[in-house]
Amino acid sequence: MQERLSYDPFVLPFTFGMVYIIVYLIVAMARVINALPKEDKQRLAKGIFSKKIFISIKEIFLECLIHRKIFKHNKWLGFMHMSIAFGWFMMILLAHIEVKLYAPTRFNLPYYPIFFRYFMMETETTLRGGLLFFLMDFFLLLTLTGVGMAMYKRINKRRFGMRRTTRLRLGDTIAMYTLWAIFPLRLLAESFTSNVSGGSFLTRGFGLVFENFVSNPDHTLPIWWAYSIALGIFMVALPHSRFMHIPTEMLLIVLRNSGIKVEKKNKGIATISIYSCSRCGMCLDPCQMVSAARLNNRASVYFLRQVRHKEKETENTANACLMCGRCVQACPVGIDSCAIKQNVRDQRSLPTGTEQQYSYLPQPIASEIKPEILYFAGCMTHLTPGIKQSMEAIFKHANVNYQFMDEKGSICCGRPLLLAGQTAAGERLIETNKKIIAESGAKILVTSCPICYRAFNETYNLPIKVLHHTEYLERLIDEGRIKPQKSLKNFVYHDSCELSRYSNIYKQPRNVLRSIAYLQPTPYDGKDGICCGGSIGSTLLTSTQRRKIAIDAANKLTEKQPDCLVTSCPLCKKTFDNTTATDVKDIAQVVKEALIIE
Amino acid sequence: MPDFGYTINKQRVIDLDKNDGQTVRRVRQLEPSINICIGCGTCTATCSANIFTEFNLRQLMLLVTRGETANLRKDIEKCMLCGKCMLACPRGVNTRNVLLAISRIFTENE
Structure with missing residues (x-):
């Protein structure tokens, strides 16, 4: 391979975007790390200069590039995210390898790897870039598939296991459409120059067609300008859009693995969590305020957006939340939005009460x-x-x-x-x-x-x-101090949020119930437990909204018509009363009935 | 005179023109469900705090509605926010937020 050119003005939009984003990220990261309390800074240092960093790197690879958690939720959704993230990452990596191999003197030019194909030309003496060109085209195809799936997801989100997706803000819309434009433009640009620079199955194939229209590489400049402008706009829009999660998520993983948790105030790791929200909308479907009570704006994704943009509604959204923790469970990034909501609640100006209250x-x-x-x-x-x-x-x-x-x-x-x-x-x-x-x-x-x-x-x-x-x-049952009688009844057990998701008590009630009746499994067992809607976590939900959630939850739990819906929380029991024809009883009542008491 | 156990109440006039109408207007904005309260008193009957001391939510809400808010500051503090009243309320008034709204307005007015 041989250098044809080393500079053309079309690289300017890209270079500007890149400088902008690097300066922005360095300043933001310095501010965020500076805001961490002293102990957390020490923890972070320990997290970076120890074995923990390898766990972090592995997690960054699995979550930021491969998107393992999204794969677990839905394979198509996972493939869509993986193909864009991993494909793009591999293209950037391979481009740098190409520069290192074929034009090592240009390695210090940030735009060079990105527009490599424009600056280089094929010669007879080289390997014609065979393997690398093939890999580049392969990952471009992978990314294009992902972009195509993302476009299809706008029409048919159910195919990707989602009933609802997030509404976009202006910044998100600009960033998303430019992101969609980047890869097709890249394909066009590289295809148009492929008769000079060479290419593999994808770019060369298209190139053979395009040669019939334009054969002089200098005449393909407009498309390279468009490609560069798209990259520039995307990188300038990135910090002001949901795509900020791409850099922040990595930092969040390192901080989390260092053992840093959301503090009492919304700064430091809380800020990073807020910016790490990719607004993928995976918390929308689990949120019962959205699914049952139709309060769309109350979902965590909108809450995090409101906090980030300091919107007026932030406090109300924080106060309305039932704090059931289903969104935290569903979040592929692992953002503890409930802790951030709690911080917003703690900061409102309510009287603290006197000593004698x-x-x-x-x-x-x-x-x-x-x-x-x-x-x-x-x-x-x-x-x-x-x-x-x-x-x-x-x-x-x-x-x-x-x-x-x-x-x-x-x-x-x-x-x-x-x-x-x-x-x-x-x-x-x-x-x-x-x-x-x-x-x-x-x-x-x-x-x-x-x-x-x-x-x-x-x-x-x-x-x-x-x-x-x-x-x-x-x-008591294990120790043989009570001996409940087993009956032929059918029970369904409702996991209360505070007991199951927050306190990890899943097995104990099930062991007790299995000793007295047949326990039906439900799709809402364990970590997927649903909220009864009565939670004292919310101060804003009205009784009508709560009742909608309660009826919906009771219907879901009693789908298989059990003899009794067993709860372990008095609040759940009280909320479920009068929402279903099925008997609602506490586990204590059921056990007492199974005892033979003279 | 022998004490028959009867007393004469002091003359008391509720002058709605002079009373504090601001508070209730603001409470209605912050928690509209106060409008559907029928004053049945179930909240007071079930109240955790009322077992130990005199804390009458029904009266409190009535006084706020009438605008007699002068001596309520101390009373409101007694609430433990446990939420029993909210579950017991036959009308579905969000009593916890009514109290939070009142105390918020008091802080704002200071």
Whole structure:
């Protein structure tokens, strides 16, 4: 191969775009890393200069290029993303190898590898670029296939396993259409010059046709200009569009693997998470506010966009969310949007309350008898008294030495206040409850409410073991202290968000239920559990919207007409009541009914 | 005079012209479901805080509607936001957000 030219003015739009994006990314990265707290900076240093970096590199390869998580969701969607990302990456890589091999002196020119075919010409003495030309054409074809699929996805998204896709903003539209234009333009440009520069099956094939129209390579300049302009526009639009996820996602993976989590404020890794959202829309279908209540703008993808562009609606979207965590589960990038929503809630200007605001609450009384179990029913359980009565009956049946902590009325665990962003008030309740728990002298705290369970487990730092009653019932059965009778009934179990997705309690309730009845599997088991719609995570959803979600969820769960829909959360039970013809019972009630109590 | 257990209430005039009409207007904007409240009192009956102290959500909402907001600041703080009232409400008033809206307006007015 031999150099034909080393410069032409058409490279300017591309070079400008490239300089712009590199400066932008360096400044942005410096600002973001600077905003990290000190400990996180140390963690990041440890994450980069240790074995962890190899895990990060592997994950970057698998997620940013191959898009493994999207493949798991739908193979066509995965192939579409993979072909564009991996194909383009390979073309850039191979182009640099070509320059290194055939024109090593030009390696320092940033535009040279991109427009290699324009600057070089074939000679008889070289290998005619055989393998590299073939690979370049192959990856161009792969990328073009991806672009074609992306265009088809606009018409028929269901083919790609999506019912809904994201509405675009202006920046996204510009960036997306220029991205679509880049590869066909590249094909045209390289084909037009292929009689001079050479090419493989794709470019040379088209080139043979195009030669009939234009044979002088200098006359193909307009198409090279168009290609360069498309690249330039795309790179200038990239930081202002959803395609910003391409560079930020890599940084997010490195930070996440260094053990850095979203802090109390929306800066540092939270900023990176916000910019890493590719607005692929995979959180739209799982979101029940979208699918059941038709609140399209409340999905996480729009929330992250609102935060990023500092829109007015941000706070309302954050407050409306049920915090069920299904979007976090579905996100292929792994953005913890719930933590970012919580930060927005924490920052709103609500009064914090005075020191004395809960001084009316009863003080703990030290008891002589130390109980084995301290039972905390929780506010919601008092609304569904069947659960606490069943639990008491089971305790008595198993001869458990227990103390009912909130028999005469619950002091809230504080989690609803924390979720609403009232941190100071919530902590006052936590202090009050902590004192009562410490005074009781019990070794195990059993609670019936998953909301309280999560609060006790995650925010209280209790010196004693905390169990949800599903875990405790399993323990009682294992130890043989209760022996429930197996019946011929059909049960469906509903995973509550706080207990399953957030606390990883999947097996225990299923073990308990299998010992008393036949447990039907549903498509919403485990991590795919659906929200009942009653979640206290939301302060804005109206009762009508909640009911729509509840009816939809109940219908989905009772599709196979079980004898009973079993819940483990009093709030889920209360929400599902009157939404379905099927019996809705708590796991404690079901176990109590299966016991032979004289 | 012997005490028969009867008292005479002090004369009390609700002057809607002089009362604070701003707050309720703002609450209605922030949480429109306050409009459908029928004042049945189920919220108060089920209230977690009301078990330990005098905290009457029904009265509180009535006072806000009437514009008698002068002494409410302290009262609102007592709420633990547990959400039982919201589940018990037969009309589906989003009681938690009514309270959050009121306290937000108080902060804004300061």
